[in-house]
Amino acid sequence: xxxxxxxxxxxxxxxxxxxxxxxxxxxxxxxxxxxxxxxxxxxxxxxxxxxxxxxxxxxxxxxxxxxxxxxxxxxxxxxxxxxxxxxxxxxxxxxxxxxxxxxxxxxxxxxxxxxxxxxxxxxxxxxxxxxxxxxxxxxxxxxxxxxxxxxxxxxxxxxxxxxxxxxxxxxxxxxxxxxxxxxxxxxxxxxxxxxxxxxxxxxxxxxxxxxxxxxxxxxxxxxxxxxxxxxxxxxxxxxxxxxxxxxxxxxxxxxxxxxxxxxxxxxxxxxxxxxxxxxxxxxxxxxxxxxxxxxxx
Amino acid sequence: xxxxxxxxxxxxxxxxxxxxxxxxxxxxxxxxxxxxxxxxxxxxxxxxxxxxxxxxxxxxxxxxxxxxxxxxxxxxxxxxxxxxxxxxxxxxxxxxxxxxxxxxxxxxxxxxxxxxxxxxxxxxxxxxxxxxxxxxxxxxxxxxxxxxxxxxxxxxxxxxxxxxxxxxxxxxxxxxxxxxxxxxxxxxxxxxxxxxxxxxxxxxxxxxxxxxxxxxxxxxxxxxxxxxxxxxxxxxxxxxxxxxxxxxxxxxxxxxxxxxxxxxxxxxxxxxxxxxxxxxxxxxxxxxxxxxxxxxxxxxxxxxxxxxxxxxxxxxxxxxxxxxx
Numbered sequence: 349x350x351x352x353x354x355x356x357x358x359x360x361x362x363x364x365x366x367x368x369x370x371x372x373x374x375x376x377x378x379x380x381x382x383x384x385x386x387x388x389x390x391x392x393x394x395x396x397x398x399x400x401x402x403x404x405x406x407x408x409x410x411x412x413x414x415x416x417x418x419x420x421x422x423x424x425x426x427x428x429x430x431x432x433x434x435x436x437x438x439x440x441x442x443x444x445x446x447x448x449x450x451x452x453x454x455x456x457x458x459x460x461x462x463x464x465x466x467x468x469x470x471x472x473x474x475x476x477x478x479x480x481x482x483x484x485x486x487x488x489x490x491x492x493x494x495x496x497x498x499x500x501x502x503x504x505x506x507x508x509x510x511x512x513x514x515x516x517x518x519x520x521x522x523x524x525x526x527x528x529x530x531x532x533x534x535x536x537x538x539x540x541x542x543x544x545x546x547x548x549x550x551x552x553x554x555x556x557x558x559x560x561x562x563x564x565x566x567x568x569x570x571x572x573x574x575x576x577x578x579x580x581x582x583x584x585x586x587x588x589x590x591x592x593x594x595x596x597x598x599x600x601x602x603x604x605x606x607x608x609x610x611x612x613x614x615x616x617x618x619x620x621x622x623x624x625x626x627x628x629x630x631x632x633x634x635x636x637x638x639x640x641x642x643x644x645x
Numbered sequence: 646x647x648x649x650x651x652x653x654x655x656x657x658x659x660x661x662x663x664x665x666x667x668x669x670x671x672x673x674x675x676x677x678x679x680x681x682x683x684x685x686x687x688x689x690x691x692x693x694x695x696x697x698x699x700x701x702x703x704x705x706x707x708x709x710x711x712x713x714x715x716x717x718x719x720x721x722x723x724x725x726x727x728x729x730x731x732x733x734x735x736x737x738x739x740x741x742x743x744x745x746x747x748x749x750x751x752x753x754x755x756x757x758x759x760x761x762x763x764x765x766x767x768x769x770x771x772x773x774x775x776x777x778x779x780x781x782x783x784x785x786x787x788x789x790x791x792x793x794x795x796x797x798x799x800x801x802x803x804x805x806x807x808x809x810x811x812x813x814x815x816x817x818x819x820x821x822x823x824x825x826x827x828x829x830x831x832x833x834x835x836x837x838x839x840x841x842x843x844x845x846x847x848x849x850x851x852x853x854x855x856x857x858x859x860x861x862x863x864x865x866x867x868x869x870x871x872x873x874x875x876x877x878x879x880x881x882x883x884x885x886x887x888x889x890x891x892x893x894x895x896x897x898x899x900x901x902x903x904x905x906x907x908x909x910x911x912x913x914x915x916x917x918x919x920x921x922x923x924x925x926x927x928x929x930x931x932x933x934x935x936x937x938x939x940x941x942x943x944x945x946x947x948x949x950x951x952x953x954x955x956x957x958x959x960x961x962x963x964x965x966x967x968x969x970x
Contacts, residue, residue, distance in 0.1 A: 578907070617795070
């Protein structure tokens with residue numbers, strides 16, 4: 349891990365750039381290979397997108413990417429086709445993801461600031477424990493956590509999905525932020541301290557504004573991972589009217605009649621949009637955040 | 646790993662510009678020491694994390710260890726049954742062994758394939774290349790989307806009897822089948838889905854490759870080392886810390902795979918339990934059958950298996966991971 353984290357930004361000018369670009373047949377070979385792999389990778393996504401605009405009868409009989417006739421009814425049918433309106437699932441997903449983002453940004457930055465800037469008793473042990481929780485399978489704590497939230501009557505509410513984020517349970521982000529805070533010169537803290545600022549003011553007025561890139565990375569990853577976190581949502585949200593987007597999608601699985609593939613593809617495509625948009629906007633930052641303190645996959 | 650990191654934490658900060666006045670300097674040093682010592686400040690900042698660590702991690706872990714020795718259905722108090730859950734698991738539960746073997750197959754096949762592909766593509770991309778940004782994005786995208794239910798739904802149709810995959814096979818004159826509902830092939834569709842998401846380790850490999858010292862390659866080129874020799878004698882040994890890092894992460898992740906197995910089988914783990922990955926079995930025991938004591942025992946076995954694998958990885962790494970520093 350340290351090898352990677354110490355490696356610094358992956359976008360640092362690489363010595364390789366000094367080398368000249370390949371020429372001739374080898375260059376063509378590499379591009380052909382890469383384009384081929386990219387096509388295989390992305391084709392299923394394009395197929396789903398195109399299927400979402402085809403009538404059911406055409407999806408499996410006309411595998412080509414361009415529909416004979418665009419059939420947008422799949423979207424309107426799918427939107428209301430699973431009992432509740434999809435707008436309800438989207439609203440529920442939004443509540444969960446926004447709550448989780450706020451929780452992670454606040455609690456993880458507080459913890460990271462403490463780890464990066466203070467000396468205190470047992471710090472090495474605590475830091476080690478924090479890294480240890482990164483490798484802990486969540487199943488190990490699942491049943492007691494469920495029992496706890498059950499006793500608090502939080503089942504079928506968003507609380508079990510949001511409150512833990514306010515308790516900095518996503519150690520990955522603490523780690524990411526510790527790395528970032530360490531790169532902020534301590535002179536800035538010390539100057540503020542000379543001016544009589546207390547540690548909280550330093551955190552709030554200096555560290556937090558300066559660590560904005562790390563906060564953005566945390567926001568995007570928390571958003572995507574929470575939005576996609578099917579397991580927790582499946583466990584804690586059991587009533588249809590509490591369902592989030594992933595849970596709403598699974599309702600299509602029960603309709604085995606085969607007459608609703610179009611609407612199912614339409615809503616599945618729709619469900620991928622938020623992640624896709626995040627990816628398109630923040631592509632560079634996502635890749636960078638991953639490479640500098642790579643985790644999860 | 647941990648020590649390397651924590652050592653860094655205590656590194657002395659660079660001293661600020663020292664004022665000429667001796668008293669002022671002393672005062673500043675005292676204040677700096679006090680603040681770095683921090684008094685109760687660090688604990689205040691860590692308070693939420695401490696609550697989470699003890700309330701949502703350490704206590705639940707111990708509690709699940711206790712529950713694994715009980716009969717517990719959530720509604721009535723847990724009843725102590727000794728090691729009964731464990732003996733049932735090992736001697737009396739063919740479904741448990743079924744899910745163990747499916748999961749083992751899944752981990753053992755998907756992790757090496759995924760990492761090999763990730764490394765191969767990363768090596769291909771690690772050169773001045775037009776369209777590099779596009780390729781990297783295209784290969785990374787599936788990793789980002791891959792955990793979604795929507796993707797698993799797509800996968801289910803892709804490998805169904807009249808899905809896209811069979812159309813593809815048709816071009817080569819191969820007659821396809823329903824890969825999802827055939828118990829002999831269904832788990833391989835899950836493996837393919839995992840391999841499809843090679844983007845995350847690829848990005849990490851790529852970052853590592855960019856840091857390799859170029860002079861070694863120049864020396865090797867002068868000595869006339871070919872492409873393969875350079876890869877196996879230079880790139881791979883120098884990259885072992887990152888290979889190790891990726892192996893650890895991917896194994897931990899693969900053991901816990903849940904969503905695709907759930908979606909592809911519509912929550913059943915079928916056909917014939919052929920997609921009953923361990924996490925899915927645990928979920929069904931705990932939340933469908935409400936056998937939460939048994940599920941806790943399953944969770945502890947999973948935890949121990951992952952811990953042992955990770956420990957083996959760390960111990961073995963001493964023999965094959967090459968650290969420069």
